[in-house]
Amino acid sequence: MAAARRRLDGELVRRKLAPSREAAQKAIADRRVTVNGALANKPARMVLGGDAIELLGPPPKYVGRGGDKLEGALASFGIDPTGWHCVDVGSSTGGFTDCLLQAGATDVVAIDVGRAQLHNRLRHNRRVDVREQTDVRSVDPAEIGAPFDLVVIDVSFIGLDRILDIVASLAGDEGQILALVKPQFEAGKQEASKGKGVIRDPEIWNRVLHETIAASRQRELLVGGIDVSPIKGGAGNVEFFLWIGGPAASVADLVDEHAVNTAIERVGALP
Incomplete structure (x- = not known):
């Protein structure tokens, strides 16, 4: 039987x-x-x-670990997205989107090249405009609601330099940007392969951060802050947040060598 x-x-x-x-x-x-x-x-x-x-124990606060990362960045830079019109570039399961909604954002456009990844709780939320199977480089900014008050970015397998032009268009002159810098996708393939996809060399972190900052300023964006992400990536990669603003945003262009070094020093305090 x-x-x-x-x-x-x-x-x-x-x-x-x-x-x-x-x-x-x-x-x-x-x-x-x-x-x-x-x-x-x-x-x-x-x-x-x-x-x-x-x-298992209590449910996680957000649908993905990205929410905890973004929460740390919002606190670090003193950003309150209450009432803001936002876009999440590389939304995946929706950790960033969930964090923004819980922090008071009015709405979030969730963009990702994949499909069927966004958590159902967000997929059926009226405050979320789901844009799946969409390469951000192909979007019409006005069609998806630009300019946005805040653009958050968490992309993989592509360097930030390749999407900064469209990101600047999404933010407009006064919008702000929180970009997660992932050295494993910014460094060369040879450097990443040495550590089996994990970048542990502070000199590479430093170079990648300076290159991303320079690329932002070349587009007349303001780089107002830098900090290490409070949570490492899935494979143990150290990641960093850059706080960037459009040319007329309420962001002071203050990041210098000392700020970069301080962010790297904070890696030692990560769990």
């Missing part, structure tokens, strides 16, 4: 791991349920009575 199988959400209730099927479904959506050690993502998944089902 075959062993009885039950829906995962119902089994969570049966084992008293959730008070109701609705609560069980939310826990699954929040990535808090594992079956035999692996994260479960479907309430309708069929499980056996002998399967090891675990309910």
Whole structure:
């Protein structure tokens, strides 16, 4: 006789791991349920009575780790996006978008070259304009609502220099930009391959940051702040935030060699 199988959400209730099927479904959506050690993502998944089902700790504040990164940057630079019209370039699962919404942004346009990555909670949020399978370099700024009060950027496999022109158009003269600088995608392939995709050399961080700052200023953008991201990338890569403004933005062009060195020194305090 075959062993009885039950829906995962119902089994969570049966084992008293959730008070109701609705609560069980939310826990699954929040990535808090594992079956035999692996994260479960479907309430309708069929499980056996002998399967090891675990309910993990409190749900994360944001749908992705990027939200915690951006929260740290907003605090570091004293930016309050309440009431702002924003765009998230490289939205992926939506960590940055989620952070902006929770911080009071009026709306966020979420742009990504991929598809079906944005968390359902954001996909069905009326304050989010989802633009999937979209290369930001191909967008018409006016068509997606530019100029924006704030442009946030988290892109992979492409250097920031290749998108700064369109980003400047999205921000306009008075908009602000928070760009996550990922040395592993800014440095040369040979340098990245030496560390198997992880850049650990402070000299490379320094060079990459100076190159990105110079590229920004070449476009008449103001570079007002720099700090290390409070959370490393998935493979352990150190990342940095640059606070940039349009030519008429309320951002003082203050970043110099000392500011870059200070940001790099702060890497030592990361967990």
